[in-house]
Amino acid sequence: MRTIEWADDHIRIIDQTVLPHELVTLELRTVDELVDAIRRLAVRGAPALGVAGALGVALAARTAQAEGWDAERLRHEIGRIRSARPTAVNLAAGVDGVLPTLAGGPGAALRSALDLLAADVAACRALGERGADFLQAEVNGPLRLHTHCNAGALACVEWGTALGVVRSLHARRLVAGVLVDETRPLLQGARLTTWELREIGVEHQLVSDGAGPALIQRGLVDAVVVGADRIAANGDVANKVGTYALALAAARAGIPFVVAAPESTIDPATAHGDDIEIEMRPEDEVTSWSGVPIAPEGTRALNPAFDVTPAELVRAIVTERRLIQPSRGAVPGTGDGPPGPRTVTAAGGDAR
Amino acid sequence: MRTIEWADDHIRIIDQTVLPHELVTLELRTVDELVDAIRRLAVRGAPALGVAGALGVALAARTAQAEGWDAERLRHEIGRIRSARPTAVNLAAGVDGVLPTLAGGPGAALRSALDLLAADVAACRALGERGADFLQAEVNGPLRLHTHCNAGALACVEWGTALGVVRSLHARRLVAGVLVDETRPLLQGARLTTWELREIGVEHQLVSDGAGPALIQRGLVDAVVVGADRIAANGDVANKVGTYALALAAARAGIPFVVAAPESTIDPATAHGDDIEIEMRPEDEVTSWSGVPIAPEGTRALNPAFDVTPAELVRAIVTERRLIQPSRGAVPGTGDGPPGPRTVTAAGGDAR
Numbered sequence: 231m232r233t234i235e236w237a238d239d240h241i242r243i244i245d246q247t248v249l250p251h252e253l254v255t256l257e258l259r260t261v262d263e264l265v266d267a268i269r270r271l272a273v274r275g276a277p278a279l280g281v282a283g284a285l286g287v288a289l290a291a292r293t294a295q296a297e298g299w300d301a302e303r304l305r306h307e308i309g310r311i312r313s314a315r316p317t318a319v320n321l322a323a324g325v326d327g328v329l330p331t332l333a334g335g336p337g338a339a340l341r342s343a344l345d346l347l348a349a350d351v352a353a354c355r356a357l358g359e360r361g362a363d364f365l366q367a368e369v370n371g372p373l374r375l376h377t378h379c380n381a382g383a384l385a386c387v388e389w390g391t392a393l394g395v396v397r398s399l400h401a402r403r404l405v406a407g408v409l410v411d412e413t414r415p416l417l418q419g420a421r422l423t424t425w426e427l428r429e430i431g432v433e434h435q436l437v438s439d440g441a442g443p444a445l446i447q448r449g450l451v452d453a454v455v456v457g458a459d460r461i462a463a464n465g466d467v468a469n470k471v472g473t474y475a476l477a478l479a480a481a482r483a484g485i486p487f488v489v490a491a492p493e494s495t496i497d498p499a500t501a502h503g504d505d506i507e508i509e510m511r512p513e514d515e516v517t518s519w520s521g522v523p524i525a526p527e528g529t530r531a532l533n534p535a536f537d538v539t540p541a542e543l544v545r546a547i548v549t550e551r552r553l554i555q556p557s558r559g560a561v562p563g564t565g566d567g568p569p570g571p572r573t574v575t576a577a578g579g580d581a582r
Numbered sequence: 583m584r585t586i587e588w589a590d591d592h593i594r595i596i597d598q599t600v601l602p603h604e605l606v607t608l609e610l611r612t613v614d615e616l617v618d619a620i621r622r623l624a625v626r627g628a629p630a631l632g633v634a635g636a637l638g639v640a641l642a643a644r645t646a647q648a649e650g651w652d653a654e655r656l657r658h659e660i661g662r663i664r665s666a667r668p669t670a671v672n673l674a675a676g677v678d679g680v681l682p683t684l685a686g687g688p689g690a691a692l693r694s695a696l697d698l699l700a701a702d703v704a705a706c707r708a709l710g711e712r713g714a715d716f717l718q719a720e721v722n723g724p725l726r727l728h729t730h731c732n733a734g735a736l737a738c739v740e741w742g743t744a745l746g747v748v749r750s751l752h753a754r755r756l757v758a759g760v761l762v763d764e765t766r767p768l769l770q771g772a773r774l775t776t777w778e779l780r781e782i783g784v785e786h787q788l789v790s791d792g793a794g795p796a797l798i799q800r801g802l803v804d805a806v807v808v809g810a811d812r813i814a815a816n817g818d819v820a821n822k823v824g825t826y827a828l829a830l831a832a833a834r835a836g837i838p839f840v841v842a843a844p845e846s847t848i849d850p851a852t853a854h855g856d857d858i859e860i861e862m863r864p865e866d867e868v869t870s871w872s873g874v875p876i877a878p879e880g881t882r883a884l885n886p887a888f889d890v891t892p893a894e895l896v897r898a899i900v901t902e903r904r905l906i907q908p909s910r911g912a913v914p915g916t917g918d919g920p921p922g923p924r925t926v927t928a929a930g931g932d933a934r
Contacts, residue, residue: 250878378792409884412868412876414766414790420869420877428878436868436883438766439792440730440824444889447826448860472792474799475827482830508800516764516788517772519871524764525772526602526780531788532761537796 232388233278234285236344239292241285245272246384250425261290261307268314268321275385276320276459277350277492283324284343286311291336304332350387353492353550358394361490361548362402365395365453368486368545372406373399373452376442379413379470380422381457381490391457391490393426395548400432407433409451411442411472415515415533418470439472443479454480458491458547463563465541465556466503471534477543486545493549498563503538511535584740585630586637588696591644593637597624598736602777613642613659620666620673627737628672628811629702629844635676636695638663643688656684702739705844705902710746713842713900714754717747717805720838720897724758725751725804728794731765731822732774733809733842743809743842745778747900752784759785761803763794763824767867767885770822791824795831806832810843810899815915817893817908818855823886829895838897845901850915855890863887 234243241258247270248254256272258264264286267273273282287308294304312325324346331342365373375396382393389397399405408427413419420436427434437445445451454476460468467473467489480487500506516531518524525531541556548554554562586595593610599622600606608624610616616638619625625634639660646656664677676698683694717725727748734745741749751757760779765771772788779786789797797803806828812820819825819841832839852858868883870876877883893908900906906914 251875411792412766414764414792417876420881424877424881428881434882436877436881438823438868438885439790440763440766440822440827441884441886441889443827443830444823444886445884447889470792471790471796475792475795475831478795478830478834479827516790520874522872523603524769525776525788529772529776529780529788530786532793532797533790534793534796537793537799 233275233384234273234281234387235347236285236288236340241282241289243267243273243282244384246274246422247272249384250421258289261286261293261310264289265310265314268311275380276318277386278384279315279318280320280324281343281347281350281387283311283321284328284346287325287328287332288336288340288343291332291339295336347387350492351389354386354389354391354394356550357391357490357492357548358389358398360550360553361395361455361488361546362398362404364546364548364553365399365455365486365488366402366404369452372404374406374409374450375399376409376411376446376451376454376476377423378411378419378442378456378473378476380418380426382423382426384422384426385457390426391492392455393423395455395488395490396427396432397430400430405432407435409442409445410434410436411439411476412436413470413472414439439475443475446476446479446483446485449483451483451485453486453488455488455490458489458495459536460500460506461489461491461496461547461562462500462503462506463496463498463561464502465544465547465554465561466506467539467541467544467547468503468506468508468536469539471537474537474539477539481543487539487543489544489547491547491549493551496549496562503540506536506538508537509535585627585736586625586633586739587699588637588640588692593634593641595619595625595634596736598626598774599624601736602773610641613638613645613662616641617662617666620663627732628670629706629738630736631667631670632672632676633695633699633702633739635663635673636680636698639677639680639684640688640692640695643684643691647688699739702844703741706738706741706743706746708902709743709842709844709900710741710750712902712905713747713807713840713898714750714756716898716900716905717751717807717838717840718754718756721804724756726758726761726802727751728761728763728798728803728806728828729775730763730771730794730808730825730828732770732778734775734778736774736778737809742778743844744807745775747807747840747842748779748784749782752782757784759787761794761797762786762788763791763828764788765822765824766791791827795827798828798831798835798837801835803832803835803837805838805840807840807842810841810847811888812852812858813841813843813848813899813914814852814855814858815848815850815913816854817896817899817906817913818858819891819893819896819899820855820858820860820888821891823889826889826891829891833895839891839895841896841899843899843901845903848901848914855892858888858890860889861887
């Protein structure tokens, strides 16, 4: 099952707001329905939002033809999709990727969007296989893995990045089990990653974020596999907050710490992890729980969405094109390339 | 205000189950009321439970005299107090400490219990001052501190251990602020430490456990101060799970990681941290939140209550008697002493 896809004449998504308790698919037939789904995080995850933006242009183009919108109306409706989540750079990039084909009509836009979707699927499959190859060579026998947040199919179209590596290893019958960090404050691990692993039949146990490093220390983990929100040219990796502690523990325990991410995550314009500005999210995500306060009224909080793992702690980065080993001195980018379209804020992407 | 004290003819405690939303004191006038308060964690924390056990013997002796219990009835009632939380070794030790004075009547038992209470207060004050001395010498100017769980007055009679150091520094106007880990799964940091810091007027911010190491890395912390549940003879420290990650981050950032604990926490019979068996707590503490599931039904969890920080990451241990610097090769105990009364399970103590 795909997180997002085109079905005949509409967009179909898995509604991530009701997981893990219910599996509901939504049919999005209008721009209004799509914008609403993006806003309320029914679809989330950087790659999935990129595809949502691309398919959204195709949906708008179809509707324009059917309802006789003029060019200005069509531009306006596409703009609403593009800005449905202002910090989600992939959403805007997905829209922008399809825009040039719009002159060719709804069919051309749809073909372009489906190409983008297919490229995401292919990239995840390829990097998953590459990560599995690496870990199969590094570690003997079935692996006990540890992951953080949700870098799975739900954040992409299917297969996933970190969970893509898990899926590829699982297909080779090489996964003994997965420890899943609950990933406070928004609990993507507890809610989404457990759900995905159950769907594909991989043994797993949920752990609190503070327990992860201790379990690595005690020899219960063979390798850590995580996704990334932004990778600097020197190999420093920005990912969901809580990742850095796993990298420290993995390095001390001498086990591989592997980052699985598409090439588009690497930002040659960002020389160093220190240059990545960390998005600070609302304090009440930490001070309350589903609206119920867990701390004295008025308690302040500090809620960074991401942290940065230094390159020297990263045993491998696997993308759809290559294997990079930062802890051995390899760097993913030189900074000589053209500046990317992304800002230096690791914001939005997989923030929820 | 004291967490637990003797008031005229009864035990008075702060009911920790309703913090931080309400401050309620309970008057415990019968063995039944005391046992109930211990069972439902209205009083918690290793030192506080020790005092509860000691005062409980005095309360039972008084009641025996007033109601004409025979010796067997008295022994039975004291046994009920002693086993109200079977894994809380301090509770039993508190009872056992007062038992020998029982022959002297209720007055003698009360004097013995109040001695134990006074000793706890004095120990926390002394180790707090010692920790403050150490940090004042190590770090220039007002300190930005980071702590985990609740090693405060609420776990003791007053003042606290890690928070005792914070209080002593605060009295010297040397605290710029404190970052408080929420401390999943039971949220002692979010619920109790924030409440204590607010009471004494120390600036603080709540952070999720995964964020702590990243904030240390980014230079927002001058020193980490935590308590301990058990300290091995070699200086390895068992404390609430999540502590180890802070120690790793502190070591990498080059800032002091300080453990504040009474001498009674040091167990010369435990040679090494690897010998400390870690209590595994119920899975539903992780998979649900106030009874509401946060993961798919049937999701398994791994819920270690403690982790072990290796001695080499510990810059200082401060007790009421001495300063020990394990990362410089000093060890708190040689193992030559008599085996302590404690089991090798770091269980119960400050488990909640």
